[in-house]
Amino acid sequence: MVLTHERAFDELFRAHHRTILQAAYHRLNNVRDAEDAAAEVFSVAWRNRANAPAIYTLPWLYGVLRNVVGVEYRRRGRAGLRDDQDERPSDDVLAPDAADDARDLRRVVASLHPADRELIWMAYWEDLARSEMAEILGCSQAAVRVRLLRARHRLKTALDAQNVDPGPRQKP
Known part of the structure; x- marks a missing residue:
């Protein structure tokens, strides 16, 4: 049975x-913090591997990530740290569609309230269904x-204020 749990975790x-x-x-705007957060998410998954069939879903991982990111936001608030990007992420971190023409749009999105x-x-980059978002956020689809x-x-207001045109085919 242990092998099955380990195999489920590996998959x-x-x-x-x-x-x-x-x-x-995308939530933390910092490569090192993102790597640490992802490691913590999978550490939690590893510790819960005995429950693998029941919990190993992408929405569950997002829920764990949401908790980990919340802890990081609170840490930053206590330390008085800004929510700025500290370095350009590697191709392993950025989605393939992270082209230069989307930089302004991403900057505006990054300036929004974390929620x-x-x-x-x-909704738009990770393309989650509203039902998955509801499960992650612990609320109804409505x-x-x-x-x-x-x-x-609020995104449209921020885009207008900074004169950023997202273009007809870009994700918000």
Whole structure:
């Protein structure tokens, strides 16, 4: 049975590590912190491997990531740290669509409140279904729709204020 749990963890890691690392980077804007957060997510998964069939889903990993990121936000707040990118991430962290023409758009999204930024990333970059977002956030799908509508409105306001045109084919 141990081999089965370890195999399930290995499959989970191979299937979702890059996704979780990218999601962590998009939330933390810092490569080292993103790597640490992804490592912590999979550390929690490893510790819970006996429950593997029941918990090993991408929404569960996102929920763990959300908790890990929340701890990091609180740490930054106590330490008085800014939420700035400290270095350009490697290709392993950035999604393939991270082209130079999206830099301004990403900067504006990064300037949003963390809750809005998380919704925008989950919906448009990570392309999660509203049901998955609801599971991750611990709320109803209706609440996700309302929160996302408000986040999109605040994103549009920020884009207009900074004269950034996302273009017709770009993700917000």
